[in-house]
Each structure stands twice: as structure tokens, then as C-alpha cells.
Amino acid sequence: MGYKVVVAGATGNVGREMLNILDERQFPVDEIAVLASRRSQGTEVSFxxxxxxxxxxxxxxxxxxDIALFAIGSDATKIHAPKAAAAGCVVIDNSSLYRYDPDIPLIVPEVNPDAIHGYAKKNIIANPNCSTAQMVVALKPLHDRARIKRVVVSTYQSVSGAGKDGMDELWDQTKGMYVPGQEKPAKKFQKQIAFNVIPQIDVFMEDGSTKEEWKMVVETKKIVDPAIKVSATCVRVPVFVGHSESINIEFEDFLDEDEARDILREAPGIMVVDKREPGGYTTPVECVGEYATYISRIRQDGTVENGLNLWCVSDNLRKGAALNAVQIAELLGNKVLKKG
Structure with a gap:
């Protein structure tokens, strides 16, 4: 016996990826409904x-x-998620709307699976920000061993994180560089994204950080440990799919790089590719379509007493969004609903 599953926002990048992953992972679906706004009614999608x-x-x-996977943005979620939840359908929401609600669990299954039981308070579960999701998968097993004090992260985030419009803008601007008269001004992003990097994702806050950076700070504390200090700089780069992160970690206890490498190799959801030779690391192009979070460039940081550096890459449409949502649905089914 399986589940009656809804995918809301099924015409978007993340919604389509949710459908792909539900099929790939053979999630026990008895019946499925695909939803979007009225203007998309009748559009066909594949499952x-x-x-x-x-x-x-x-x-x-x-x-x-039974379960609804939401990928429709905060405004629409605010309207429809409470309706679904009130009807007894558990909502797994990919927007930022509910992430910071203390009565709604924010879950990365490899990191805090036991938080799943908190869903019953509001019948809603939040999916974290894409840049946070891959980072905490890497942090948690190391934190369990040596207790993390502080994290300094710089992200290199692909344009797919801004949706189809972001991908189209990179494509159009890149073509325009080579075709006279076809230049495309910045519209989705604050400045030209082709052959450029933009140190702003989301709006600026009073302290000078952007909201994307604030999300990484707050979500890491909620998912892993409120005692961890996080400093983030989030940057948009001209990559279609796949987020990369340079992560500097300061621990309470010494952790040798070789031991860290072994810990990460054994950790769920992680693939270590770390050879100290040209090309002995993973880039965003290589992680597209993959489930794993890839870790490379693991090395001691001699500038602090107990420090490590590492490079972290993941498909943001998968682990950063659709895959994590489906994994939450699997966790819900295995630990709580138990129908499949």
C-alpha cells in the first residue's frame, strides 16, 4: 500500500525534479496529482x-x-499549505516561509532525522535553503566528532537557484556576447551574470549581510547546533546547475585531516573525491544529476588552533531542493505514516 502524493509547482525546475526523483527512487505512490497556477492548467508533465x-x-x-511536496514560492504557499495541512495532508515545503517557525521542523534527513516527529504540530515540514542543505550534510559528522565552534563559508551558487528566469538570462547574455546587437541587459540579476560573479543573493539586511547569508546562519543553527557561529558570503556565479562552497571550520577539539576524510567517507549522503593532483576534486558540472554531496580539498588550516578547510559541491536542484524533499517524504513514511 502506497501514498496519495501531490506535487505543487510541477511545471517549475524544482517541481519537475521532484517528479523525476519520486520515480527514480521508486517512492510508493498509489496516486499522484500535479498542481500549478491556473495559467498552467492542462500543461503536461512527465512522471x-x-x-x-x-x-x-x-x-x-x-x-x-497523504503528502504534498510544495515548490510554489512563499506567497502561494502561505495560501495553500494551511489548507492542505488542515485537510490532513502533510506538506513538505521548499520555500522559506516556514523554516524559522519553532513549531515546524526544518529537516535534512542525514543530519536531524528525529526532528520528523515535530511535523504533527502543524502538519508542515520545511525544506532548508539549497546552500544550507549541502553544507550541513558535510558539517554534521565532523561536529559529532570534534564539536564545531565556527564556520566561515563562501558560496559559488548557480543561476538555477534563481529559477528558469535565471538560467535563461545566463544563456541569453552568453549568446549576446558573440552576436552583435543581441546583448541582453541584466533583468533577473542585479548585474550582468555572464562571465561575471555577483556578490549578492537576495536582499540586503541592516547589518550589511544579504538574506541568503542570514538564512545559512539561522538554518545551520536550527538543523545542527545553535551554538555554532556561522559567517557566510553568498555569490552568484555563471554556472547553470550545481552550487559550490569553500568551507572553513574551527573545532573545539583537534581533528586531523586524514581522520576527517575517513569520517566523511563513511557519512550518509557524502562522496569524497580528494586526490592531491590536477583534477582530483569535484566541480559543479560533475555533480549534476547526482544524489550525493561531494567533498574535496580537505586540508588542515594552520592559521587557527583546530581548523580544517574543505570544498563542497552538490546539485542544488536535487540535494538543495527536490531530493531533500523526497528524502523527507521517505523519512515520514518510514518513521511515522508507515503505509508504503
């Missing part, structure tokens, strides 16, 4: 070897559905 037609989310009856 395995099936073709599904989009239904209007405004008219959808949530009664009798």
Missing part, C-alpha cells in the same frame, strides 16, 4: 513513463491526500 496533466491549485480538494 516516469506516464504523462500527467496539471490541475489548478486554486480548485484542488486536498481531502484524502
Amino acid at each position: 516516469g513513463d506516464k504523462t500527467l496533466k496539471i490541475k489548478d491549485i486554486e480548485q484542488f480538494d486536498w481531502t484524502g491526500w
Whole structure:
């Protein structure tokens, strides 16, 4: 016996990826509904070897559905998630709307699976920010061994994190560089993204950080440990898919780089590719379509007493969004609902 599953926002990048991953991982689906706004009603999307037609989310009856994966942004989620939850459908939300609500669990299954039981307070579970998700997968096993005091992270985030419009803008601007008269001004991003990097993701806050950077700080504390200090600089780069992060970690206790490498090799959700030779590391191009979070460049940081540096890469549409949401659904099914 399986589940009645809804994917809301099924026409977007993340929604389509949710459908792909549900099929790839053979999630026990008895019935599936795909939703989007009214303008997309009737649009067809693929689920395995099936073709599904989009239904209007405004008219959808949530009664009798078990799990809903939401990828529709905060504004629409604010309207529809409470309706689904009130009807008994557990919402797994990819937006930022509920991440900081103390009554709603924020979950990365490899890191804090036991938080799943908190779903019952509001029938909603939050999916973390894409840049946070891959980082905490790397931090947790090291934290368990040596207690992390402080993290300094610089991100190199792909344009797919800004949705289809971001990917289109990079493509159009890149083509425009080579075709006279086809230059495309910045629209989705604050400045030209082609052949450039932009040290701003989301809006600026009063202290000079951006909201993306603030999210990494707050979410890491909620998911891993509130005692960890985090300093983040988030940068948009001209890569279509795949987020990269340079992470500097300061521990309470000494942790040798070789031991750290062994710990990470054994940790769930991680693939270590770390050879000290040209090309002996993973880049975003190589992680696209993969489930794992890739760790490379593990090395001691001699500038602090107990420090390590590492390089972390993951497919942001998968581990940073759709995969993590499906993993939460699997966790919910295995630990709580137990139908599949």
C-alpha cells in the first residue's frame, strides 16, 4: 500500500525534479496529482513513463491526500499549505516561509532525522535553503566528532537557484556576447551574470549581510547546533546547475585531516573525491544529476588552533531542493505514516 502524493509547482525546475526523483527512487505512490497556477492548467508533465496533466491549485480538494511536496514560492504557499495541512495532508515545503517557525521542523534527513516527529504540530515540514542543505550534510559528522565552534563559508551558487528566469538570462547574455546587437541587459540579476560573479543573493539586511547569508546562519543553527557561529558570503556565479562552497571550520577539539576524510567517507549522503593532483576534486558540472554531496580539498588550516578547510559541491536542484524533499517524504513514511 502506497501514498496519495501531490506535487505543487510541477511545471517549475524544482517541481519537475521532484517528479523525476519520486520515480527514480521508486517512492510508493498509489496516486499522484500535479498542481500549478491556473495559467498552467492542462500543461503536461512527465512522471516516469506516464504523462500527467496539471490541475489548478486554486480548485484542488486536498481531502484524502497523504503528502504534498510544495515548490510554489512563499506567497502561494502561505495560501495553500494551511489548507492542505488542515485537510490532513502533510506538506513538505521548499520555500522559506516556514523554516524559522519553532513549531515546524526544518529537516535534512542525514543530519536531524528525529526532528520528523515535530511535523504533527502543524502538519508542515520545511525544506532548508539549497546552500544550507549541502553544507550541513558535510558539517554534521565532523561536529559529532570534534564539536564545531565556527564556520566561515563562501558560496559559488548557480543561476538555477534563481529559477528558469535565471538560467535563461545566463544563456541569453552568453549568446549576446558573440552576436552583435543581441546583448541582453541584466533583468533577473542585479548585474550582468555572464562571465561575471555577483556578490549578492537576495536582499540586503541592516547589518550589511544579504538574506541568503542570514538564512545559512539561522538554518545551520536550527538543523545542527545553535551554538555554532556561522559567517557566510553568498555569490552568484555563471554556472547553470550545481552550487559550490569553500568551507572553513574551527573545532573545539583537534581533528586531523586524514581522520576527517575517513569520517566523511563513511557519512550518509557524502562522496569524497580528494586526490592531491590536477583534477582530483569535484566541480559543479560533475555533480549534476547526482544524489550525493561531494567533498574535496580537505586540508588542515594552520592559521587557527583546530581548523580544517574543505570544498563542497552538490546539485542544488536535487540535494538543495527536490531530493531533500523526497528524502523527507521517505523519512515520514518510514518513521511515522508507515503505509508504503
